[in-house]
Amino acid sequence: SHTYATANTYTVTLTVTDNRGGTDTIAHDVTVSGPTILAADTFGRTSTSGWGTAPTGGAWTVASGAANLTVAGGVGKMTLAKGVTRVASLTSVTALNSNTLLDVTVEQQPVGGGGLALVTARKSAGGEYRLRLSLNANNTVAVSITRVVGTTETVLGTVTATGVSTTSTLRARFQVQGTSTTTLTGSVWNASGSEPATPTITRTDSTASLQTAGSPALTGYLASTVSNGPITLDFDNLSVTSN
Numbered sequence: 001s002h003t004y005a006t007a008n009t010y011t012v013t014l015t016v017t018d019n020r021g022g023t024d025t026i027a028h029d030v031t032v033s034g035p036t037i038l039a040a041d042t043f044g045r046t047s048t049s050g051w052g053t054a055p056t057g058g059a060w061t062v063a064s065g066a067a068n069l070t071v072a073g074g075v076g077k078m079t080l081a082k083g084v085t086r087v088a089s090l091t092s093v094t095a096l097n098s099n100t101l102l103d104v105t106v107e108q109q110p111v112g113g114g115g116l117a118l119v120t121a122r123k124s125a126g127g128e129y130r131l132r133l134s135l136n137a138n139n140t141v142a143v144s145i146t147r148v149v150g151t152t153e154t155v156l157g158t159v160t161a162t163g164v165s166t167t168s169t170l171r172a173r174f175q176v177q178g179t180s181t182t183t184l185t186g187s188v189w190n191a192s193g194s195e196p197a198t199p200t201i202t203r204t205d206s207t208a209s210l211q212t213a214g215s216p217a218l219t220g221y222l223a224s225t226v227s228n229g230p231i232t233l234d235f236d237n238l239s240v241t242s243n
Contacts, residue, residue: 007034058092113223122214
């Protein structure tokens with residue numbers, strides 16, 4: 001077996017040598033397919049209300065407070081007052097199995113409380129799966145995998161990411177795969193470094209209403225105890241591919 005870096009058509013040659021030194025060769029073209037890009041956004045545009053339209057994935061849908069979501073300087077900005085949640089979704093994209101990668105930067109470190117940056121997969125009428133990054137006031141990052149059904153969010157597991165700080169741009173990967181029992185895998189690391197060989201957290205879930213395709217979404221929240229709000233989260237380099 002051989003792993004190729006990119007999808008393409010490659011010529012594969014097989015040479016057979018017998019025990020007397022005789023050889024023969026045959027060659028065939030092999031077409032290697034890669035994952036399908038469902039959504040991609042590097043925010044290379046300007047918007048003063050909402051995030052506009054991703055180059056791949058369609059228009060961003062903002063639940064409320066569009067003026068608090070802007071695009072400038074090559075990032076999607078989400079400004080959060082204390083106690084406020086903001087959500088942006090790519091509702092024209094649906095997937096059962098997906099691999100989401102993106103960068104998150106906290107422009108101002110929160111004081112007196114923390115904030116959340118959430119990466120959602122399978123957002124539908126049945127609920128959603130989330131990779132939740134808790135951006136703590138002491139600059140550490142707690143990583144949780146949660147499910148949401150109705151108005152109830154259930155934490156499936158939480159770990160503290162090692163060697164990761166909110167003072168750096170964070171890179172997060174959230175992989176969701178399965179049709180009856182879903183495997184949920186999250187990794188978080190400093191964007192200036194390398195992705196860890198072992199995922200930060202992995203959990204499984206078989207909630208019936210979530211075993212269906214749904215949309216990706218990004219969410220921000222700021223605790224009501226934060227004393228130096230509003231706080232702005234910058235999102236960049238979003239990629240959602242089939243898993």
